[in-house]
Amino acid sequence: MGGQMQQSNAAATALYDHPGGGASLHNPGPGNDAGDAVMARWLQSAGLQHLASPLASNGIDHRLLPNLLMQGYGAQSAEEKQRLFKLMRNLNFNGESGSEPYTPTAQSYVGVGAPESFYSPEFRGDFGAGLLDLHAMDDTELLSEHVISEPFEPSPFLPGVTEVFDDDFNVMTSRQDRGQADVDPSVGLPSEKEISTRENNVAKIKVVVRKRPLNKKEVARKEEDIVTVCDNHYLAVHEPKLKSLFFSMFNWNLKELTFGLCVKGGPDCLCVEKHEFCFDAVLDEHVTNDEVYRVTVEPVIPIIFQRTKATCFAYGQTGSGKTFTMQPLPLRAAEDLVRLLHHPTYRNQRFKLWLSFFEIYGGKLFDLLSDRKKLCMREDGRQQVCIVGLQEFEVSDVQIVKEYIERGNAARSTGSTGANEESSRSHAILQLVVKKHSEIKDSRRNNDGNETKSGKVVGKISFIDLAGSERGADTTDNDRQTRIEGAEINKSLLALKECIRALDNDQIHIPFRGSKLTEVLRDSFVGNSRNRLKVFQKAENAKKDQVASAFPPANKESMSAPSFPISTDVEDVYEQYQEVKVVDTGRRVVEKDNMPYNPAESNKQPSSNYPFNWARRYWVDTEERVQKVSPPRRKAHRDEKSEKLGNWLKNDGSGSDLSATSYKPQNEEEALIAAHRKEIEDTMEIVREEMKLLAVVDQPGSRIDNYVTHLSFVLSRKAAALVSLQARLARFQHRLKEQEILSRKRVPR
Numbered sequence: 001m002g003g004q005m006q007q008s009n010a011a012a013t014a015l016y017d018h019p020g021g022g023a024s025l026h027n028p029g030p031g032n033d034a035g036d037a038v039m040a041r042w043l044q045s046a047g048l049q050h051l052a053s054p055l056a057s058n059g060i061d062h063r064l065l066p067n068l069l070m071q072g073y074g075a076q077s078a079e080e081k082q083r084l085f086k087l088m089r090n091l092n093f094n095g096e097s098g099s100e101p102y103t104p105t106a107q108s109y110v111g112v113g114a115p116e117s118f119y120s121p122e123f124r125g126d127f128g129a130g131l132l133d134l135h136a137m138d139d140t141e142l143l144s145e146h147v148i149s150e151p152f153e154p155s156p157f158l159p160g161v162t163e164v165f166d167d168d169f170n171v172m173t174s175r176q177d178r179g180q181a182d183v184d185p186s187v188g189l190p191s192e193k194e195i196s197t198r199e200n201n202v203a204k205i206k207v208v209v210r211k212r213p214l215n216k217k218e219v220a221r222k223e224e225d226i227v228t229v230c231d232n233h234y235l236a237v238h239e240p241k242l243k244s245l246f247f248s249m250f251n252w253n254l255k256e257l258t259f260g261l262c263v264k265g266g267p268d269c270l271c272v273e274k275h276e277f278c279f280d281a282v283l284d285e286h287v288t289n290d291e292v293y294r295v296t297v298e299p300v301i302p303i304i305f306q307r308t309k310a311t312c313f314a315y316g317q318t319g320s321g322k323t324f325t326m327q328p329l330p331l332r333a334a335e336d337l338v339r340l341l342h343h344p345t346y347r348n349q350r351f352k353l354w355l356s357f358f359e360i361y362g363g364k365l366f367d368l369l370s371d372r373k374k375l376c377m378r379e380d381g382r383q384q385v386c387i388v389g390l391q392e393f394e395v396s397d398v399q400i401v402k403e404y405i406e407r408g409n410a411a412r413s414t415g416s417t418g419a420n421e422e423s424s425r426s427h428a429i430l431q432l433v434v435k436k437h438s439e440i441k442d443s444r445r446n447n448d449g450n451e452t453k454s455g456k457v458v459g460k461i462s463f464i465d466l467a468g469s470e471r472g473a474d475t476t477d478n479d480r481q482t483r484i485e486g487a488e489i490n491k492s493l494l495a496l497k498e499c500i501r502a503l504d505n506d507q508i509h510i511p512f513r514g515s516k517l518t519e520v521l522r523d524s525f526v527g528n529s530r531n532r533l534k535v536f537q538k539a540e541n542a543k544k545d546q547v548a549s550a551f552p553p554a555n556k557e558s559m560s561a562p563s564f565p566i567s568t569d570v571e572d573v574y575e576q577y578q579e580v581k582v583v584d585t586g587r588r589v590v591e592k593d594n595m596p597y598n599p600a601e602s603n604k605q606p607s608s609n610y611p612f613n614w615a616r617r618y619w620v621d622t623e624e625r626v627q628k629v630s631p632p633r634r635k636a637h638r639d640e641k642s643e644k645l646g647n648w649l650k651n652d653g654s655g656s657d658l659s660a661t662s663y664k665p666q667n668e669e670e671a672l673i674a675a676h677r678k679e680i681e682d683t684m685e686i687v688r689e690e691m692k693l694l695a696v697v698d699q700p701g702s703r704i705d706n707y708v709t710h711l712s713f714v715l716s717r718k719a720a721a722l723v724s725l726q727a728r729l730a731r732f733q734h735r736l737k738e739q740e741i742l743s744r745k746r747v748p749r
Ligand SMILES: Nc1ncnc2c1ncn2[C@@H]1O[C@H](COP(=O)(O)OP(=O)(O)OP(=O)(O)O)[C@@H](O)[C@H]1O
Pocket: 211, 212, 213, 215, 285, 316, 317, 318, 319, 320, 321, 322, 323, 324, 325, 420, 422, 423, 424, 425, 466, 467, 468, 469
């Protein structure tokens, strides 16, 4: 994920070199120039360098940072304010002068010749996790950059490095070269142009779709192949649809009514709708697994040595070919990683490769390389996730990697479902970690979070073979256990999707606590992380954006394609959600036979990074309203709002208390509701925490009030989903009662 994340990290580590000397930001004085420069660089690291002058004119004091949030004074746009807010958070700003930040000297910008101790976790701990690192608050376990300061040479056996990563890599190399040659304070940092180049060029998420050929069953059933790969980026799905003779459609966004006569046949004729989608890459049914590797994982391998965490997901419906696609990838990656370890650049750096393999089944973690030992997940004070008891194995050659992978695969939970005879019923996570060691005593150790003893993480790549999402139709033949598994799988995939969506929209709050899967993956999402997903897309691209929503139900399992990972009830809720989204972007993605898709036309539509247009409108409205509210009333206004929200969530209309913990689900529907309740409770907890934090930095005219409104909106959406589920449950129970009455009537007296 995000090159800008890596960028920010580089800036942060270059800034801090020496602990002593320099003026405190709290005490402008002799070191004021240095303080000026530091403040300017802090702002620069957040892309807010243009705000340095208002601060400078007032004397340098980090306590003035919140003033920049004031409207008409500093940060103007929503994005700027958000960045500034993030910066303050990362500076551990608390509005009081209690914590003295470390003051770097002008000399300290160079980023070379730093004493070893300075980069030690203990030392960095003094300044708070991820200080100055805008995107890597939880990323403190990564090795500091100075240990890999030798210029990196691209591996001669990795010719396929994509342009994106080439750019990223070249910027980094040139910066490092210059940093070593020159002691100018500005040299250790990237130029503005470099920042923007990197930010523009490195995608946070890459989406590659692989089409699977029809399998024997589908061929025997004479099913149509409804997916056409148009070129390397586009594919089309042909959706058979029953249409009535006369049809009408109202587009809320364009406020226009379309109606017409289906001329192809009589009433209820079968039409084929063509939907076209765009991805970063589309691979047809003839590509080999090697080609998949070259397009997806290979470009990321070199940057694993550059303090990066990468994650490769396989996402798709059950039976779509995720396991088939994912299984060969770690082995190929290990081959290249081992080769790089022996490359002259890294040969003498005491780097080693470690492997671990575990699965999440039914919300619990099991070590696949240690007789399925049950594992515990813990979060430390810095929100670093540790999997207690997970065995990591040092792997020095590919044969050993192969053996471990086979052993882990054999231990995985699989089962037979209506859609796939050997379906993965768990999420399997294989991690390859490059560590730098000072001394190694044992090649096998517990991952107890004690990094200093056995090496510091340089970079990591995780391969995640997600369990497949299931539609209601896929579950008809499944037994009770399999259906419960399916509900759990769908729930965790939903949580994953929420996180990716939040990340892609640059939201401040990412709902990692939505499921075990997202909690475990937390560190793959933050800091120096890059994701290569099989399926998901950035909001900027209209067509891509619609992928997850607009896939037709028919035969979509024939590719590793997006689908809403919902089995029954939740599906409805998310369909509604997606409908809103379509209205929001106002872009047409459905290309009908008689209505060819016109990209130019779609570009005319208003674009938005925000997931819901009406939410955005709400945001704007609220902003206007809040501006009119006088400052003393603002807090009361916010408190009242959150209290109302809390009350509403506690009492969802059915009189049930969401916080009830004694609730025992009786069937799958109730289990789903319980899962939703838990999610709402977790989200509320996070909102409460966020609000505490926000209260500290709230300033008249800031948009924090709006942010709370936004969170309220997110919660209300979840609550609406819950209400819908409960309505379904009531209907379900009603049906059961009816059946019971009927069966009683049939019993002869
Ligand atoms: N590209 C492909 N070429 C040939 N066969 C494929 C391809 N992709 C998948 N298959 C076959 O399709 C079947 C289902 O694939 P797989 O088990 O990988 O699906 P899955 O998405 O992992 O399913 P689940 O989520 O249920 O575990 C397997 O028999 C596999 O060999």
